[in-house]
Amino acid sequence: MTYPIFNSVVNRIESDLNKRDFTINTFRTWNEDRINATGLEIEFDLKPKSDFLKALSINFDWDRFRETVLAKQLQGMEEHPFLQEDKMVSTSISPAIDIEITWLFDEKTPNPTLAAQNGHHRLEDASQWMEQISKEVNELLADDDIITRWHIEVEGSESGKYLSAVNLISYFQYTLEDMNSLNDVHDFVSRSLQELLVKANRVLRIADQTLESQAA
Secondary structure, X not given: OOOHHHHHHHHHHHHHHHOOOOOEEEEEEEEEHHHOEEEEXXXXXXXXXXXXXXXXXXXXXXXXXXXXHHHHHOOOOOOOHHHOOOOOOOOOOOOEEEEEEEEEEOOOOOOOOOEOOOOOEEXXXXXXXXXXXXXXXXXXXXXXXXXXXXXXXXXXXXXXXXEEEEEEEEEEEEEOOOOOOHHHHHHHHHHHHHHHHHHHHHHHHHHHHHHHHHHO
């Protein structure tokens, strides 16, 4: 199954990122015909920019129903393959794109003050800086009306519990209801991506400053 509108958005995002100074670990699209879904996964390397975070992941989720609604809405999309089907999908959903941003923390902290003997964050100590980061990130993103949560994985030993994965995840949604042309969509996505990258960088600074103060 192909998604002409979404694929063109992916191409625009790739073009925009190629003009910027990023180290990209992953840039890939995926399709799951069984659930009529597609998406884009991007992972940026943060190791050169941060002492405590190793990567930033941005995932764009899309599906057949939103593609069809948007194709009906945009000028010049009369030949879109989803609009040529005898049994065209009929839905009242909004053509909104879901975006998940994940900050992947280094579970083996480079700062010995924050790490246990095995080099990992100790669970009881990590809860303090995680709480402080959550407070500041929620204030930063208060106007976005989004969900932000922690995902952690814990391993244990006789000497205590340690974090084997530490991820902070925020969920954004952008509506494309007011778009009239594919150029409108491209311009909107470019602006939104820029805004997300700025916010992601601010969260990175919050995390670094919090962890540095915890280690002091």
